[in-house]
Amino acid sequence: MDSIISVIGTYVSWDLKSLLLFAAVFIITADYIKNRRPAGYPPGPRGLPIMGNLFTIDQNRAHESMTQVPERMVVLNGFDILKEALVTQGDSLADRPDLPLQTDIAHGLGVFTSSGNLWKQQRRFVLSTLRQFGFGKKSYKGTCLLHSKPFDPHLILNNAVSNIICSLVFGHRFEYGEEKFIKMMQLFDKALQIEGSIWGQLYNAFPVLMRRLPGPHQSVKQMWNEVKDFIWVELNEHKNTWDPSETRDYIDCYLSEIQMNKGQDDNTFDEENLVICVLDLFVAGSETTSTTLRWAFLYMAKYPEIQEKVQAEIDREIGESRQPSMEDRANLPYTDAVIHEIQRIGNIAPLGVPHVTNRDVELGGYTVPKVIAQTNFQ
Template structure:
């Protein structure tokens, strides 16, 4: 399940991000990565990662999203931007301490910048930049646009940072930026300190890219699968109606009583295969694996798709089948080969948040809406290759139940 490549002469869609940006919590290594990841994990947990206190925030954001969808009155709509806004607002709550209205021009511009940047990073221009960096720095092209986009995003984050600094109270940490500012103060005299405002900006940028793109793409895949398999959608809705009812809101506590719904979410994650190559790794010493000697300094790309579609692990690996996650009694059963969030020390930082968002958003959508393709249109399950595997742009009918 691995590809081994000489680190200095290889291309991964993520390399461009590594070249054009530095620091942060995703693409850093060594002491920087250890300090930033440790801080991010503890801080996000303090702010509600995996805790019941975050449920009302997610459910309230669903309410705003539902109002947007209801405005189309069942007519075809491309859910891409709305879902991006919805998921990103959860990150905004954690990082900035507030959400943005969907009509906010600054927020819309930010979402469009992310889309454009990720599109360029997965293009041929990114490969050319990685192969001929000295030459490409002298030539015009989208790679120059990419650098400007990330600068614009960093400017947006700096503006939020400056607002925080104006009324920052070290005794009251409201969000990630507040906590990070406190960490800067605490560590400024310590040796090997990596906490500064530039790293803060990069960490916030990483949290946005990693915490919104993957979850929003997964939800868009879920809408498509529900429209393609209405019988599965009906079964999910029947289970939710039976367990939660019409008047109650979903809660993470309901998951144990919604085995079929949970299985469908996991099957969407498996089939959606959002990040098939995860993040590139590099060996820091010579290692032996499967009879091969892997030298130090080699880029290692884990092939998660080889596990998620392994015939030995899944009865019908290329078919959307929630039964993959149900035992003979119909209870939810997770497999060890289910690793869409990768594994090891660089396991997805936001896995707990993603799981909570997917469950609460998906059950809320199924409780309140029915998804179907426009008349005469079939669901196309082709993906758009990029930093993540996103469904190709589509329109869908979202009707209130």
């Protein structure tokens, strides 16, 4: 009897090993067939089966690794090819990829992660409305930041820049010591750090698994939900005092747009979209600007001789009786050049925002195929 059981056990053991071996070979083969490069595709580094380049990318120097996980990505580098892709063939690369973490947060709404008609309508409205309130005009003025002792400029700069966005979007600023404002700035900072870490990459690579595993990636969704709750409070306060004949800020304009577009077949304007658009404005406008300013502080401290020349030009052309404004730009060529050099060398988004092709395109002699279908991560 024992010998029979032993034979059965051995058979089951080998059968299980055969099953696992077959499954491994099948998965690797299927992955190879799915991800093999089509004819004319640009060259790039080889990735591991299933994992792609997940473990070869340097999270601190992702732009130099020139890879992304786990889907195949074409990285464009150089003025000519970027102009060809984003200007000459811009309509063919206007859409965004479905990144699971961003989809779980924004649900395909807003400006940053949306595509197609929704993106076109929201982008057009954002640009026209912000221009209406002075964004990008010569009369638009910034803020003044003074401090007499050594300090960490991180959160202070975030607060200063975000308050400019608040004045455009909410119609008012917040006191820097206001608890809910400080909390929102801290949530922004922490959530963006997690999204840019390996946890965000793993989430986008293996969404089904990562949605069920504990880790910082679980808290990031809660952080953004708290920020959205903050925006909902502002929205509801606006609705209680809203007068269609008087537009105070971005939210008022959006509420008017919702009313004007009711019943239209291609309407993309609603309160859910409004909240995500406001969230996008904060992410795109405040974090990028404050980070660039921190680089400016660093380079001014490292190169005091440059700082002295900038200060001398400002003193000579403007003096101490008033603050600089955009109207002074033409009279401050050296300062203008320094600002542009800071933006160049302190590149805060070296890989830019990802795009996907909506048709086959030819770029630099290579063929980048249309993204046939994207996974629905809802």
